Amino acid sequence: MPKSLSKLVFRQHWPLLLGLLVVLVGAGVFQGLSGTQMWHSQNSPEFRQMTIDHELHYQRASHQYIDGDGRRYASKKAFYRDYQQSLLQLYRQTPTKKTNSIRGMFGTGVNAYYFVIAMIAGIAMIWSTRRRYLNEFLQGVGYRRTQIYQQQTLLYGSTTALGVIIGSLANLAILAGSIPQRYFAYFKWSFWLRDLTNDVLMAVMLLLVAGLLRLTINNGVIVFAFLFAMYLDWWLPLAVYRQSGTHYGANFLSRNWVLGDSLVVLLGLAAWVVARWLSHRYSNEQRQQVILVAALRLPVILLLSLPVGLLVSQVINGLLAAEHGLISFAISWILGVVGLIAWIYRPKWSQRLWQMVAMLR
Known part of the structure; x- marks a missing residue:
């Protein structure tokens, strides 16, 4: 790919690329700040007393306190020590059976904002190109539509990956700087990097699928609504059968993360190949058509x-x-x-x- 094309495409799209990077990093910062606030709220004396009042029941026969799960404690202090050592930990001691993840509840879970932002970025990538007639300018210089699309997806995909990585690092840094280290007792870099890989691949895949749909459907609002619905209820057979959005398929792929990531990569690659083929078929006469x-x-x-x-x-x-x-x-x-x-x-x-x-x- 000629360097001049990459420079031209970057100059055309740099405001959107910069905005995409800032928003993704901001999503990570927001998750860290909200997770920190939630943790300190649940570590406050008021919340501790409320938890003790609602969770503990004194049993006169054994002279012990029993919580809602049936665990026994010699005193309220013993309950609170266990509460601090287990429930206030940012990561789980053992991976969950459903997802094989040690992600917890205080700003360490899946950041769905990354995925929503990636969908919008994929739609905006095609929308801005068509609205400003950017491809027509580059074609006049001598480049093919397929070359232009390749360079666009390379820039947007790398920006999305970079934004998710920096945002996740910022989230971790905020949590580590605001919460005592003893509450990171079960943190493992191997699990954290694996979860980060999942998030990056999922975000880039959604960006490519959004771009493909926007090349096919000439309405960004409909594309986003469709993507968001499929993201929530993508495991459609069970969603139909149980009449609710299910996560059984997602949980299976999380437990088998090599298979899950492989499917995400294949889906993203297929979307990119089809979109690359469709990119040279568009003409301005199709602007009024719903499906191009x-x-x-x-x-x-x-x-x-x-x-x-x-x-x-x-x-x-x-x-x-x-x-x-x-x-x-x-x-x-x-x-x-x-x-x-x-x-x-x-x-x-x-x-x-x-x-x-x-x-x-």
């Missing part, structure tokens, strides 16, 4: 209908207290397909509806 590639309209409708159907079925079940989750999802999915066809293809039977929508605007 005609051959992808039906697959995109079917894909978009899944989270739409899940959301509608959850609303229906909540209102009617329905027990037949699969049946309600099937009905909701059909309604979602019909609605999306009416929105994208604009058949004759729906034209009157869109005329009314245009009048309301």
Whole structure:
């Protein structure tokens, strides 16, 4: 890749790249500050007394105190010592069975802000290019769209990875500087680096998938809503069956993190390859189209209908207290397909509806 292209793309996108880096680092700082505040709040005498009043029950027969989990203590001081040594620790002593992670609750858990920011960055990458006609300028200089897209994703992907790394280090530094070291008793660099790798790969993958969807769907709000819905309910078969957002698939991949990270890398790479192929097919005449590639309209409708159907079925079940989750999802999915066809293809039977929508605007 010629150095001049990288310089040109950087000059075009540097405000967004700088903003992306600042926001990602800010998300890490915010997590550290909020985690520190939560820890000090739960370590305060007021919270300690409230915990003792609600958790401990004195048993006259044994002259012992019993907490909500059935653990016995000789005195309130013994309970508080155990409370400090276990519940106030920032990391778990042993990895959880569900996720095989030692992440705790005081600013050390998964920072979902990283992933939401990465989605928005992937959408903004394509949006800014089209709105300012940046590709047309670079094409006039002699570069191909595929070259331009490669350089854009390289800059945005590396900025996202750097932002997550710096933000996670800032989070750890804030916690270490504000909370006594004895509460880091179970911290392990190997687990921390593994979790950081997971976060970086997930953020970059979501950036690439968002870019692919934005190249396909000419509406950034719809792309973000679809991505966010799939992020929350990506393990769709169980989500449909149990009528709730589940984490069983995510927990399995967390326990088998090599497999999980491999799937994330493959998905991100596939999104990049397809988006690279789509990048040279776009023309300014397509700006008014909802789905830019005609051959992808039906697959995109079917894909978009899944989270739409899940959301509608959850609303229906909540209102009617329905027990037949699969049946309600099937009905909701059909309604979602019909609605999306009416929105994208604009058949004759729906034209009157869109005329009314245009009048309301």
